[in-house]
């Protein structure tokens with residue numbers, strides 16, 4: 001393992017913000033630390049960086065305990081939400097900062113700055129003032145600055161959350177490609193599940209300072225460990241079902257779940273798991289809101305009355321549905337998770 005976090009706790013006075021966390025990151029792997037606001041993500045990242053003293057446990061790199069290694073000697077690159085660029089230096093000056101500290105020769109500095117600007121999609125920006133950059137450009141420069149000294153671990157704390165939604169989505173895709181392409185070992189902190197799943201090979205879900213679940217992206221997405229993790233990952237309806245031969249049967253009909261073991265299972269449905277169709281389980285629209293890609297509906301389903309009263313569902317944006325309208329719903333396996 002490149003990074004091993006073993007039993008790490010961090011206290012602020014009597015409050016334990018991080019509790020006995022175990023985490024590993026392999027060489028070249030991207031791990032996303034995901035969790036609601038206040039769950040301890042930034043505290044854990046700061047503890048790994050050496051910015052926050054740990055009150056228990058150890059942070060190791062290739063087996064070596066980093067307890068006595070100060071922040072600037074850990075060879076970790078850091079990017080925060082607001083980039084924290086030096087406003088009085090231009091783009092070149094910002095990116096070359098770490099290189100100057102490492103006494104890299106001038107011509108080599110210039111070559112690295114050029115290559116890093118190409119890498120983050122800002123070719124030709126070297127002479128720009130920081131004040132003349134958009135938010136997205138500034139974050140790209142912050143990333144280039146962090147990467148310049150070739151850190152062995154990149155630590156990103158909500159790197160995209162100060163950007164607007166569409167830019168954030170685009171930058172997340174760019175960043176994912178960059179990290180994979182250059183095989184940069186990375187820990188990224190985010191509260192945004194989509195961002196985490198776009199960027200990471202593995203995710204660890206943190207709740208009240210504890211890791212509730214860690215695993216490969218598809219397995220966590222399809223198999224959240226408990227209701228809390230599932231709800232955090234977008235599940236809005238929980239339903240008991242019986243599985244046999246990869247098909248789960250519930251009051252909403254059968255759905256393919258190849259990974260389910262035979263017997264009783266708990267299904268977690270994201271809104272996209274239930275789609276309006278010509279046939280299917282009957283219901284009545286309670287409310288609707290427009291989302292970017294679909295209409296999001298709350299539907300009362302009489303067949304479920306004994307268990308859950310209403311479910312979330314989706315319909316095409318073009319569907320002219322209103323409260324009171326009758327609809328039929330079918331299950332889409334893509335939105336279904338097996339909980340627990």
Ligand SMILES: Nc1ncnc2c1ncn2[C@@H]1O[C@H](COP(=O)(O)OP(=O)(O)OP(=O)(O)O)[C@@H](O)[C@H]1O
Nearest residue numbers: 012015017035036037038039040041042043044191
């Ligand atoms: N310096 C501090 N002193 C005391 N309590 C703190 C300090 N920093 C953070 N906390 C508390 O520790 C808990 C975890 O905070 P942290 O910033 O790690 O959460 P987070 O998951 O990163 O949240 P967010 O997504 O909102 O940034 C919170 O309850 C917070 O109020």
